[in-house]
Amino acid sequence: MKAVAEVIEYHGETTIVVPRELLRSAGERCRDHLEFNLLSDATCVDHFPIEPRFELNYHLTSLPKSAKIRLRVRVNGSDPVVDSLISIWPGAGWMEREIFDLMGIRFNGHPDLRRILLPDDWEGHPLRKDYPTQGFRDVPASASYLKKAST
Amino acid sequence: MTTVETATGEAKTMVLNMGPQHPSTHGVLRVLLELDGENIVKAVPDLGYLHTGIEKSCEHLTYSQAITLTDRMDYLNPLGNNLVYCLAVEKLLGLEVPKRAQYIRVMMVELQRISSHLVWLGTHAIDLGAMSVFLYCFREREEILKIFERFAGQRMMTSYIRIGGISVEPPAGWRQMVNGVLKMLPSRIDEYETLLTENRIWMARTKGVGYIKPQEAVAMSMTGPTLRAAGIPYDNRRVFPYSSYEEFEFDVPTRTDSDCFGRYMVRVAEMRESLKIIKQAMGKITDQGPIKAEAPGIVPPQREKMKTEMEALIYHFKIFTEGFSPPPGDAYVTVESPRGELGCYVASDGSPRPLRVHFRSPSFINLQALPNIIQGQLIADVVACIGTIDIVLGDVDR
Numbered sequence: 001m002k003a004v005a006e007v008i009e010y011h012g013e014t015t016i017v018v019p020r021e022l023l024r025s026a027g028e029r030c031r032d033h034l035e036f037n038l039l040s041d042a043t044c045v046d047h048f049p050i051e052p053r054f055e056l057n058y059h060l061t062s063l064p065k066s067a068k069i070r071l072r073v074r075v076n077g078s079d080p081v082v083d084s085l086i087s088i089w090p091g092a093g094w095m096e097r098e099i100f101d102l103m104g105i106r107f108n109g110h111p112d113l114r115r116i117l118l119p120d121d122w123e124g125h126p127l128r129k130d131y132p133t134q135g136f137r138d139v140p141a142s143a144s145y146l147k148k149a150s151t
Numbered sequence: 152m153t154t155v156e157t158a159t160g161e162a163k164t165m166v167l168n169m170g171p172q173h174p175s176t177h178g179v180l181r182v183l184l185e186l187d188g189e190n191i192v193k194a195v196p197d198l199g200y201l202h203t204g205i206e207k208s209c210e211h212l213t214y215s216q217a218i219t220l221t222d223r224m225d226y227l228n229p230l231g232n233n234l235v236y237c238l239a240v241e242k243l244l245g246l247e248v249p250k251r252a253q254y255i256r257v258m259m260v261e262l263q264r265i266s267s268h269l270v271w272l273g274t275h276a277i278d279l280g281a282m283s284v285f286l287y288c289f290r291e292r293e294e295i296l297k298i299f300e301r302f303a304g305q306r307m308m309t310s311y312i313r314i315g316g317i318s319v320e321p322p323a324g325w326r327q328m329v330n331g332v333l334k335m336l337p338s339r340i341d342e343y344e345t346l347l348t349e350n351r352i353w354m355a356r357t358k359g360v361g362y363i364k365p366q367e368a369v370a371m372s373m374t375g376p377t378l379r380a381a382g383i384p385y386d387n388r389r390v391f392p393y394s395s396y397e398e399f400e401f402d403v404p405t406r407t408d409s410d411c412f413g414r415y416m417v418r419v420a421e422m423r424e425s426l427k428i429i430k431q432a433m434g435k436i437t438d439q440g441p442i443k444a445e446a447p448g449i450v451p452p453q454r455e456k457m458k459t460e461m462e463a464l465i466y467h468f469k470i471f472t473e474g475f476s477p478p479p480g481d482a483y484v485t486v487e488s489p490r491g492e493l494g495c496y497v498a499s500d501g502s503p504r505p506l507r508v509h510f511r512s513p514s515f516i517n518l519q520a521l522p523n524i525i526q527g528q529l530i531a532d533v534v535a536c537i538g539t540i541d542i543v544l545g546d547v548d549r
Contacts, residue, residue, distance in 0.1 A: 010480050011242050038385075039372050040485065041494050041511035057496065059483050059511070063369065063383065066390050070483065091372025094519045102206075117199040117548060126207050127507075133211040 008072075015057075015070040023073050024083040027058070031088050036060035036069060039089035042096060044103045048129035053077035054105060058085065075105065084110040102127040164192055167530075171200050175278045175534040178544025182521070182533070189529050194522040198515075201548035209508035213474030214240050215314055217508060222308040224510060225546035227267040230259050230299075231488045233312035236508070238393055239495040240314050242482040244449060244475075251440035252316040253395045258329070258432035259302065259311060260394075260486075261425040265336065266295040267489035268418050268425075272343060275415070275538040279356045284346055291339050298328050315450035316443035321436075329433060333426060340422055347415070357411035361524045361536040365409065371520040375491025375513055376421065377540060380406045380413035387487040394486075398435070399428050414539040421489075449475045474503030481507075490514050490541050514546040 004026075006017040018026040030036040041059040052074040060069050073082055084107035085092040096107045097116040104125035107113055115122060124131055170181040179200035185193040205224055209217040221236045222229035234256055241248060248256075273288030296306040301322045303311035311318055347353045363373075365381040378385055386403040388396040404420035406413035443450045451470050452463035469475075481498040494511030517540050525536045 011245070011482055013483065037369055038374075040492060041483070041496065041509070043496050043507075043509040043511075045481075045498050045507045047500075047506075057481075057483075059494065059496070061485075063385055068391070068483075089372065090370045091516065091519060094515065095372075098515075115199075117202040119199070126204060133207055 013068070013070060015072050017072045017074065020073050020075060020082055023071070024085065024088070026071060027085050027088045030060055030069070030071065034062065034069075035064045036062045036067075038063055039085070039091050039095070040068070042085075042092060042099060044099045044105055044127075046103065046127065046129045048077070051076055054080055054103065056082060056099070056105065080105045081108060082106075083108045086110055101125070104128060163187060169533065171197075176537060176544075177274060177542055178547075180518075180537070180542065180544055180547070182537075184530065184533065186530060189531075191525050191528055191530065191533065194525050194533070196518060196521055198518070198544075198547055201544045203549065205549045206508055206510065210505055213503050214477070214505060215470065215474065217505065218313060219308070219310050221510075222310055223545065224512065224549050225488065225490070225493070225514065225543050226307060227270055227543050228263055228488050228490070228493075228546075229307060229309050230256075230263040230311060231486060231493060232510075233310060234260055234394065235484055235486045235488075235493050235495040235510075236497070237312050237314050238486065239482045239484040239497040240477065242484055243477040243480060243497055243499055244314075244446070246315055246444050246446055246449065248316055248394075248444050249441040250395065250435075251437055252442045252444075254432045254435045255317055255321065255442065256312055256394050257396065257399070258429050258436065259299075259317075261428045261432070262295050262298060262329070262332070264425045264489045265422050266292045268422050269295075271418060271489070271538075271541045272415075275535075275541075276347065276353075278534045278538045279353065281347065281350075281353065284343060287339070287343065287346075291336065294332050294335065298325075298332065301325065301328060313443075313450075315446055316441070320442060326433065329429065333430060333433075336426055337423070340419060344419060348419075354412065356532075356535055357415060357539075358408075359410050359412075360528065360532045361411045361414075361539060362409055363520060363524050367523060368409070368520065371523065372516050373491070373520050375487070375489070375517065375541075376414050376417045377491065377517055377520075379404065380417045381409040382407040387485050387492055391485060393484065399431050401428050411535050411539040414541075418541075476501055476503050485511070488513055490543065490546065491517055510549060512546040512549060514540075514542040514544070515549075518542050518547055 008015040038061040040061045043057050045055040047053055054075040056073045058071040099105050100113055101115040101117050164185050164187050167184045167186055170176040171179040181197040183195045205220050221232040224232050269288040269292040273285035276284035299309055300306045303309035368378050368381045384403045384405045389403050401424045404417050406417055447466050452466055456463040457467050477499045479499055479501040483496045485492050485494040491513030493513055496509040498507040500506040525533050
């Protein structure tokens with residue numbers, strides 16, 4: 001398997017797309033060999049209905065080298081699981097919890113994967129594209145198929 | 152219900168619920184504390200009480216409409232939020248903003264930094280029992296808010312920075328107003344320092360309290376004054392300059408003590424640095440010049456042109472009904488907010504509404520390290536530690 005699937009240069013930002021299986025080793029390499037010691041942000045984009053549906057972006061910053069880079073992983077909607085990067089950057093903990101909460105991606109090896117912003121008994125993941133902006137309260141019964149899609 | 156597992160398993164610890172309606176949690180933060188006598192064994196923050204789904208709502212609005220939502224995240228730094236969002240969209244569009252607008256942006260954001268630090272200093276002092284500092288800080292903040300009102304028509308939710316520039320020309324007599332604040336503040340900041348810095352109670356409550364190791368702060372992704380107080384001079388204005396910050400001369404204050412006192416000293420020093428930047432920006436802002444980029448179809452045309460030119464009228468109608476469509480792609484921009492690195496990630500799919508808007512809010516990420524900071528501390532110091540991380544719950548929960 002190729003370690004780097006694709007390199008994208010756009011607007012002066014470098015994006016490295018890695019296969020899902022190699023995310024953790026790519027992260028380790030970035031931190032240990034390339035000195036990207038600060039995980040600035042982790043976020044997720046939903047490209048519904050295109051597959052692979054989810055795109056996880058990790059924005060890394062190197063304090064010694066004053067550089068930025070983006071690690072990207074694409075994940076299918078049928079199996080939204082990736083490895084947690086908490087062992088590399090402990091700060092990933094809450095970022096991953098936020099993605100789990102709002103996008104419904106699960107992180108392998110996360111010690112405390114609970115909802116963080118929404119109540120624990122919330123149904124669905126609001127930032128997914130098949131979740132209506134107004135929520136499900138006002139969706140008429142005839143459109144109940146929408147509700148099925150997000151669970 | 153969030154439950155705390157007892158770390159020791161013995162009956163001598165007790166679980167105490169602090170917040171969400173607790174004045175010193177600066178909003179609606181709930182922290183579950185496991186106590187052994189007066190000492191913290193374990194702390195679990197519980198958030199989300201102010202979650203309003205701003206990121207989801209942004210996907211429902213056009214690019215220019217979403218600016219009004221960014222004001223409402225970090226309500227002590229609305230101009231900074233406007234700025235980071237507009238910079239991200241401008242990067243997507245490849246838009247160049249006129250220098251004059253960039254300098255006005257810098258001046259406004261630095262004024263905002265001072266006003267935010269004043270609120271922080273006042274509330275932090277009141278948390279630790281110094282009532283009068285709070286009143287003085289809010290007195291000075293009022294003067295800064297008056298400037299915002301004159302510039303933008305609003306004291307807090309300004310929406311002043313727009314895609315491609317700023318919304319309106321600075322008001323008549325603005326130099327006098329800003330000069331008034333520049334003259335007043337240095338002596339007032341000295342006054343706060345006289346009240347606090349050498350104060351024995353203040354030192355006892357802050358020195359050596361809430362220590363975090365520099366490596367740990369980086370590993371926990373902490374940024375802003377908290378990181379600089381740990382001796383790491385990471386400031387986005389210096390390291391990744393935006394909006395012409397590379398043309399300004401200023402210092403990045405750092406400390407090595409990495410405790411509550413160090414963070415206090417860093418913020419006070421930052422206020423003085425901001426004054427320096429404002430002074431330079433005022434010198435660079437010319438009286439005449441464009442405040443908006445030349446970008447028909449993206450930046451709304453001038454009112455006068457709309458009445459004489461057909462094209463301008465069409466563009467105006469298109470911008471406010473349909474919006475504009477940046478090319479597909481994504482951009483991530485970081486700026487230095489008063490609380491740390493504020494990031495904005497915008498992804499476009501070529502439609503007039505953003506595919507995804509994500510904010511890397513410094514309060515949220517810095518708060519993550521709270522359990523590490525307060526472990527083993529006394530319960531009274533929890534208040535000091537929450538205060539010095541300087542969280543704004545609107546920014547934490549978004």
